[in-house]
Amino acid sequence: MMHKPLLGVKIVDLSMYVAGPAAARMMGEWGADVIKVEPLKGDNNRPAGRMMGMPIDDSNNPHNEVFNANKRSLALDLKQSEGKAILERLLSESNVFLTNFRTRALEKLGLDYESVSARHPHIIWCQVTGFGTEGPQANDPGFDTVAFWARSGAMGDLPEKDTAPIPPLIAFGDMLTSETVCAGVGAALYQQARTGRGEKVMVSLYSNAIWALGVGVQSTQYGDEYPKTRKNAVSPLVNSYRCADGVWIYMCV
Secondary structure, three states, rough: OOOOOOOOOOEEEEOOHHHHHHHHHHHHHHOOOEEEEEOOOOOOOOOOHHOOOOEEEEOOOHHHHHOOOOOOOOEEOOOOOOHHHHHHHHOOOEEEEEEEEHHHHHHHHHOOHHHHHHHHOOOEEEEEEEEOOOOOOOOOOOOOOOOOHOOHHHHHOOOOOOOOOOOOOOOOHHHHHHHHHHHHHHHHHHHHHHOOEEEEEEEHHHHHHHOOOOHHHHHHOOOOOOOOOOOHHOOOOEEEEOOOOEEEEEOOO
């Protein structure tokens, strides 16, 4: 425990589904005291494991636990004054406020960056969105399959040429984005420790996908093309091959 870098850091996690909660879970691994705040009906992700054939009862919900281990939790009705008062008390004694609510919803609750930072100038305010905070999709909801995979083009760039777009693994883009959230909050915590002041951290699924596709985006500016085909590989030593027993291997030399 003495080697966990975030011991003493307190995080209020007002986020649902995957990208936000997974980031808070990782920071809990690093020693942070994470308090998960859910609506009275619970995080909307709680029943999602059913789609993959997983159990979702109160004693066994592995899909939800992957993203919410290492946390304490409580349920609040933030539309009521009592719920707001409890959240305000938590924010007053916390280092980080993490959310993936859309901006308009946060504004209605008085939890947008301007409002929270005015009341709690010490706090790091972090929002995870689907498409960022500018442009025509700024307030659109966004799951990883659309915001990360489809909108960025990754879904169409990665399959074998002339085949259908890939069906991405559920929450794959969310999990990658959660790591960027941890990096942004970590940098802000360093500043907070030096100055006592908070910071605004913004991460979107879409922008994180563009970053992950950076080398491909760069190469297409010089004539490279996607999607590719294994039948026209750049090198026979960097390609996939099907063996006589039907198993595929990939080699990179």
